[in-house]
Amino acid sequence: MRKAAGNRGTARGARAARLGDTAIAAVTLVALGSGVWLLGGGTGPHAPPQPSAAEGRPDPGGTRAGAPGLAPSPPLRIRIPAIRVNAPLVGLALTRSGSLDAPPAKEKNLAGWYEAGTTPGETGTAIVAGHVDNTEGPAVFYDLGALKRGARIEVDRRDGSVAVFTVDAVEVYSAHDFPDEKVYGAARRPELRVITCGGGYSRATGYQGNVVVFAHLTGSR
Template structure:
């Protein structure tokens, strides 16, 4: 009788753990766990460009633009990101394609944008999550102005960018000109999915990080 009761208790405990694990996986996959991925404070406002530009004016003077060199890796110390980069293109509707979803620690550099450190605005995107849980840019929404993004380039140099703005924007009113537009200096944009999630439509928006080249390491 005692052995049967102990076995029953063990089965019950394991049953609870398995159910809890399955619920956790479901919530992560469906963007609902603890409210979904972290979101920036500036979410779904009309225009934050003046705020960004005020912060950008406080940055150190930008170094001279670098020559073209393909980016190979990204590192964001503040959110413990260290990932390889792969070239990606745009789809038929003009959206930046993402890396293969099963590669959760891989980000994509838009190969029609300047290479990071060149004159112009370079674009890198990555998944916020996939079927197995959080992915490379899951914590992007927690970045703060003043934090750094390091891009290792094939020529051996590292382009260091300083964040000066971060916001969430709706996909149906995505401000392409403001996000991708030329700023007169070497710039970087990091993009991932964000906002509310539905099984039918996925994430309703994007998290966008605005950063500017402030250092070059060789």
Template sequence: MDHNAPAGSGLLRRIALTVLTTVAVSVGITLISNGAQSQTPPPQPGAAQAFAAQDDTPNPTPTRPGVPAITVLPPSVPTEVRIPSIRLDAPVTGLDLRQDGHLDAPPDDERNLAGWYRGGTAPGAVGTAILAGHVDTRQGSAVFYNLGALKKGAAVEVDRQDGRTALFTIDAIEVYAAKDFPNNKVYGPASRPELRLITCGGGFDKKRQQYLGNVVVYAHLTGARL
């Protein structure tokens, strides 16, 4: 965990740095000490929403026979993310790495705000784009509180500065303990436009006042509109 972060802040923390611009980040801490028991825990994904054992990869062959290839979008800054199935509609802010290698977090006082790692891939361009957000803050549930309730096949829409909306389809939703976080699987390079949505999950340690892991949503580009 980020030991410089106050308990309950929901700050993002780094797991590891890999080659090139691939950054492994995790979302840490949340649920304030006097609110952990009264607040309903965030939903966690079931086994049915994970990748099948024979298809445990977020980046399969970019195209399949008989399936039209998706037009890849040029890089452009994301401005808003929507997930209709969980009624999520939030602006997106850019996030940078601090000098200590940790990823900055969206402000705690803006609960409905997602963060994009702008040193990496833009949503819709080839590669792995990262959107991270708080599951909750001292004020209550936050932007990515309901990620664990998502289902395979659900739609994710990301508006961009160029006026296009990148349309993604969810491939899987998985939850990992912090000690077992699969950096390469989550943050590794992709040969097609991929998207990851990341927040806290995996149970809550009341004594240490932090989550035990992360919920990760895997999605790939399936269309675009103006």
């Protein structure tokens, strides 16, 4: 995992993994949290919640039955009722350095999806990323680490359908032990990963890792 300079948050991507049908080498999610606002009050009650071991993935092989995959259609909005997320989605591309770009940090209620990969609801692994905070305070995925297994995630799609996912696990990984294939590897069913910074905060290096939500498609409407 590449670390961002100063107090910027960091996230790791896939090393020689595949996102949908697109091969990507050494992808890194960058700048998903500044942490600067934490410095005023320490990391006590202001730090974003982190998942407990009890929310770890019970189905690492993705064998649970789910809904059939939908036709490809770009996502427009993501909703996670349990943590009060209701945010528009913007397409994210790769930077020249091979990093997955981040949504504009100044727009706190905005998430992004990797638009060269799988669309949410389509068979494969779709990727959504968003900031945990910015210099002003909590951002769209600040409470992602508080999500529980079984929670619902809904994605509005351009074709008018809504892809409904059920959370399988919520895990936190350090920057030096990020499971690329587990997070970004191809899937035989429609799956979703929602990613933000997490794993504690250091004044020297910023956020220490990433919170990752694993979910699979269980319905649509």
